[in-house]
Amino acid sequence: MERQVPHFREELEALQARLLEMGGLAEERVRAAVQGLVVRDPALIQKVLAGDEPINQLHIEVDNRCFRLLALHQPMATDLRAIVAAVKINTDLERVGDLAVNIAEAVTRYLQHPPVKELIDIPRMAEHAQEMLRKSLDAFVREDAALALEVCESDDLLDGLNGQIFRELITFMIEDPKTISRATRLVLVSRYLERFGDHATNIGELVVFMVEGRNIRHARKLGKIPEDGAA
Amino acid sequence: MERQVPHFREELEALQARLLEMGGLAEERVRAAVQGLVVRDPALIQKVLAGDEPINQLHIEVDNRCFRLLALHQPMATDLRAIVAAVKINTDLERVGDLAVNIAEAVTRYLQHPPVKELIDIPRMAEHAQEMLRKSLDAFVREDAALALEVCESDDLLDGLNGQIFRELITFMIEDPKTISRATRLVLVSRYLERFGDHATNIGELVVFMVEGRNIRHARKLGKIPEDGAA
Numbered sequence: 528m529e530r531q532v533p534h535f536r537e538e539l540e541a542l543q544a545r546l547l548e549m550g551g552l553a554e555e556r557v558r559a560a561v562q563g564l565v566v567r568d569p570a571l572i573q574k575v576l577a578g579d580e581p582i583n584q585l586h587i588e589v590d591n592r593c594f595r596l597l598a599l600h601q602p603m604a605t606d607l608r609a610i611v612a613a614v615k616i617n618t619d620l621e622r623v624g625d626l627a628v629n630i631a632e633a634v635t636r637y638l639q640h641p642p643v644k645e646l647i648d649i650p651r652m653a654e655h656a657q658e659m660l661r662k663s664l665d666a667f668v669r670e671d672a673a674l675a676l677e678v679c680e681s682d683d684l685l686d687g688l689n690g691q692i693f694r695e696l697i698t699f700m701i702e703d704p705k706t707i708s709r710a711t712r713l714v715l716v717s718r719y720l721e722r723f724g725d726h727a728t729n730i731g732e733l734v735v736f737m738v739e740g741r742n743i744r745h746a747r748k749l750g751k752i753p754e755d756g757a758a
Numbered sequence: 759m760e761r762q763v764p765h766f767r768e769e770l771e772a773l774q775a776r777l778l779e780m781g782g783l784a785e786e787r788v789r790a791a792v793q794g795l796v797v798r799d800p801a802l803i804q805k806v807l808a809g810d811e812p813i814n815q816l817h818i819e820v821d822n823r824c825f826r827l828l829a830l831h832q833p834m835a836t837d838l839r840a841i842v843a844a845v846k847i848n849t850d851l852e853r854v855g856d857l858a859v860n861i862a863e864a865v866t867r868y869l870q871h872p873p874v875k876e877l878i879d880i881p882r883m884a885e886h887a888q889e890m891l892r893k894s895l896d897a898f899v900r901e902d903a904a905l906a907l908e909v910c911e912s913d914d915l916l917d918g919l920n921g922q923i924f925r926e927l928i929t930f931m932i933e934d935p936k937t938i939s940r941a942t943r944l945v946l947v948s949r950y951l952e953r954f955g956d957h958a959t960n961i962g963e964l965v966v967f968m969v970e971g972r973n974i975r976h977a978r979k980l981g982k983i984p985e986d987g988a989a
Binding site for chain 1: 811814815817818821824825828829832834835838839842845846849924928931932935938939942945946949973975976
């Protein structure tokens with residue numbers, strides 16, 4: 528090793544800052560995709576479709592930073608768990624960015640025809656998922672397991688809305704089969720937003736693992752009753 | 759450290775063996791869920807819904823093994839990349855297990871009514887995704903970047919089938935609106951199988967990263983033309 532090894536804390540803080548930046552970008556991209564759907568703005572959707580480069584670059588950079596931290600500092604215990612958590616959070620954030628693209632693709636096709644209905648629950652889902660993501664990253668930086676658990680608990684709201692949207696859209700399609708193709712796009716958008724919430728939940732679970740060293744992922748899932756209607 | 763530190767290679771091989779076991783279980787669970795759909799067997803679907811415990815246990819065990827390898831051996835270069843890849847592959851395999859549950863939930867509701875159509879492309883998607891997963895894990899254990907790339911390239915077939923199934927099902931729904939609710943379940947199953955293929959592709963990309971130290975994830979995606987019809 529020829530160059531000087533930077534201080535671990537400094538590097539970890541830089542890593543956290545990058546993850547926050549990525550979270551902000553991912554959230555913003557989903558927000559724009561859903562906004563483009565609500566106000567029917569194809570230009571906004573095009574921007575989402577064309578703009579995943581910054582997140583992808585951050586994804587690679589964060590992985591490299593984690594890798595370097597592991598190689599140069601050989602962290603132990605909590606520090607090691609923080610890096611492993613960062614590797615995984617990085618994957619979740621990149622997937623949220625991909626979901627923004629999936630939503631934008633579905634919206635592109637949705638906008639080719641008149642609207643099926645006024646959209647209320649889909650923007651609600653998006654806002655809730657965005658808030659979950661913000662809180663989960665907050666919990667990561669502040670090492671706040673209680674806040675992280677709160678995020679995990681609040682995922683049920685998204686599952687409920689997704690089921691409700693599904694049933695409502697099926698009703699629309701049955702009443703007016705001309706809406707089938709469009710309404711199915713909305714079913715997919717709702718499903719993507721539910722997935723968005725799952726990624727925020729993953730991050731929450733990773734924060735608990737990082738802070739307390741215990742894996743709550745499957746313990747939580749075991750007690751969960753499967754959502755009705757939308758599977 | 760009071761007990762003796764086991765040899766790194768031995769531990770890495772045990773880790774690989776667990777990932778292969780997990781891959782086998784995940785593949786088998788998706789196979790069973792799709793089989794239950796094709797032969798209309800609710801008992802088989804119930805088994806899938808009730809049986810995610812072994813994969814979840816392996817998921818925790820693999821994470822712990824990765825964690826221990828990092829803490830005790832402080833691996834460098836290729837070895838470090840192998841462990842980071844294993845952490846990520848572990849996540850992908852656990853998600854494939856979750857997808858089996860998602861498919862089984864959709865199938866449960868699908869089976870409450872007569873079939874929409876004879877199913878040909880959905881089992882084809884499932885078989886292809888299973889093969890992709892097998893090959894990607896093979897590539898991981900054999901450190902075979904060429905095989906891993908082959909897996910990534912073959913993902914297009916799933917995207918194509920997913921688009922085709924989507925268009926076909928929309929046609930069914932328009933011709934006979936009574937099928938809407940059922941056909942939408944099949945749209946979701948097809949989408950879950952496409953996601954399954956994405957996880958195998960992720961693993962392929964991780965193997966290239968592990969063997970060659972280069973990140974092909976976003977490089978590949980940039981050149982990709984968005985699928986038509988199913989977004």
